[in-house]
Amino acid sequence: LNIPLRQKLNAGEQAAGVWLTLPSTAIAGTMARTENVSWVLIDAEHGLINDTHLYDLSNTVAANGASPIIRVPAEEPWLIKRALDAGAHGLMIPMANSAEIVRGVVRATKYPPVGITSAAGALGAEYAAAANTELVISVQIEHPQAVEEIEQICQEGIDVVFIGPFDLALSMGVEFGSEKHEAAMAKILATAQKHGKVAAMFFLMVLGQVLTANKQPSDLLRASRMVSVTTDIDTLTNSFAAE
Ligand code: 3PY
Structure with a gap:
């Protein structure tokens, strides 16, 4: 499988991505073609993208040289299957608030014997052989319970x-x-690094400045290996607001 995000991460490089919330293949293709963008987050948790958009958006992103990463609405196995069948190179799981949830996500994403997901014939034999090791599974840490369980979460697959x-x-x-x-953020990043996981974070560029918690493109940005640069909506808003 040709997964640009996986290649960046394996090479130890920082992988920049952008966030798509509008169901437009034109915007998806434009984002994917942008220099240095190796992944486009197709947001089906928030925004206007629904199930019927996933296939066209994913394939447009992949055809334009970036990895489509689908943020599912929740960690439900049936939602995960639909995202994978649409051709996602990886998943973003929101509100991964416990090690138990994260374990369930891994089971729902991987083929036996590692997991329990069923065969998606349309994606082909090459896909089935590589999926368990090549797809990029990201979990979002955004709740105090997840911070408390971060050691255990980082030991999942x-x-x-x-x-x-x-x-x-x-x-x-x-x-x-x-x-x-x-x-809390420093603890999450340090624990991820300790366990050999890719530490990553959502950032926003606001009028050319990286918006981080402490307003400086700080240690958090340096530690973060998969960085989101902006979203479609934020880019539009900032452009309209610019003098
Ligand atoms: C957050 O910053 O909380 C996010 O989920 C990014 O969309």
Whole structure:
């Protein structure tokens, strides 16, 4: 399987990506063709993208040289199957709040004997042989329970531990960029690195500046190997707002 994101990560390089929330193949293709973009997150958790869009969006992204990573609405096995059947190179699982949830995600994603997912004939034999090792499974850490269980979560068969900084601040009931917020994120990244997982995080470019918790493209950005640069909606909003 030709998975640009997997190749970047295996090479030890930082993989930049963008977030697609609008169900447009034109925007998906434009994002995927952008220099240095190795993955496009197709967001089916939030935004306007639904099941019927997934196939065309995934294949447009892949045909234009980037990896389609689908953020499923929840960790349900049937939603995971639909995303994989659409041709995702990987999954983003929101609210992966416990080691038990993460274990279930791995089982739902992998073929036997590692997992329990069923054969998707349409994707072909090459796919079936490579899927268990090549697809990129990311889980989002964005809840205090997940921070508490981060050691156990990092021992499951996932590839990427991806911080959702905005939801983490909300669910912790702390201010974005506060000491507690920063400490939680630092703990997640350090634990992921300790267990050999790819540590990653959602960032936003706001009018040319990287918006991180402490406003500096800091240690968090340096530690993060899979970085989201912007979203379609944020890009439009910032362009319209720019002087
Ligand atoms: C967060 O920052 O909380 C996210 O989930 C990114 O979309």
